[in-house]
Amino acid sequence: MRDSVLISPSILSADLANLGRDLKMIDNADLIHIDVMDGHFTQNLTFGSGVVAAAKRSCDVPLDVHMMVTNPDETIDWYIDAGADYITVHYEASVHLHRTIKHIQERGCKAGVVLNPATPVCVLESIIEELDMVLVMSVNPGFGGQSYIESTYAKLRQLRGLCEAHGVSPLIEVDGGVSSKNIKQVVRAGADVLVAGSAVFGADDPRAEVDLLRELGNRGLAVNA
Known part of the structure; x- marks a missing residue:
């Protein structure tokens, strides 16, 4: 178990007209979460690689880029070139994962992988040993401000068990509805x-x-210790 949880604020809830200012307000974060949506995989359309580049210029916090797109293999390099430190792609969108x-x-x-x-967690059985991170969506992707899906707790426990069975420890990230009200329970699971936007x-x-x-x-980590 790690010594500290990591907090990754999502700029989906930031004031994009003042992105540099908002990033400076959270320069104590561990990661900055950037949701890339293409209007196809999700109904919403968000950030291009230029926003990632702007974020890279505005802060020293590592960038956690979540690719909610139907064609990740065609677009990943744009975001890597722009300065992404982490790239997560959806299992549901990746043909050659x-x-x-x-x-x-x-x-x-x-x-x-997201x-x-x-x-289900079992789809990661053959890839889990290759991963630096697994992102579990605790809301259906596309919009900020949604409520946490309670069944995510069981899914997190299953994922932790899979990692232990394979002897690996990728970062386990949760995105959606995380706030001060449930964060201890999310960590315990x-x-x-933890991705947090509106919170x-x-x-x-x-x-x-x-x-x-x-x-x-x-x-929550202390309880698990």
Whole structure:
């Protein structure tokens, strides 16, 4: 078990007209989560590689780029070139997943796989040993501000068990509906990276909220110790 949970605020909830300012407000975060949506894999359309490049210029926090796109193999390199530190691709969108993961790693990025709420953990059986990160969606992807899906707790426990069975320890990230109200339970179930959008950028003091979420998450780690 890691010494501390990692907090990855999502800029989906930031003020994009003042992105540099908002990133400076959360420079105590461990990662910056950037949701890339193409309007096909999800109904929403969000950030191109230019936003990743702007974020890279604006802060020193590693960039955690979540590719919600139907053609990840055609677009990944744009985001790596723009400065991504982590790239996660959806299992549901990746035809040649092993090839995609190895390509990301060969380009010098950490690579991960994302599971939608209806996708079972067992699909990772043959790839788990290659991964730097697994991102578990605790909402259906496409929009911020959704409520946490309660069945995610069981899924996280299953994923942690799979990792232990294979003797590996990729980062386990959770995205969607994470807040101060449930973060300890999410960590207890097996997560060690928490994405939070509206919970951080909707707070009166985003920097203090990042610290609070990390503190509460670490209390969940202490219970697991």
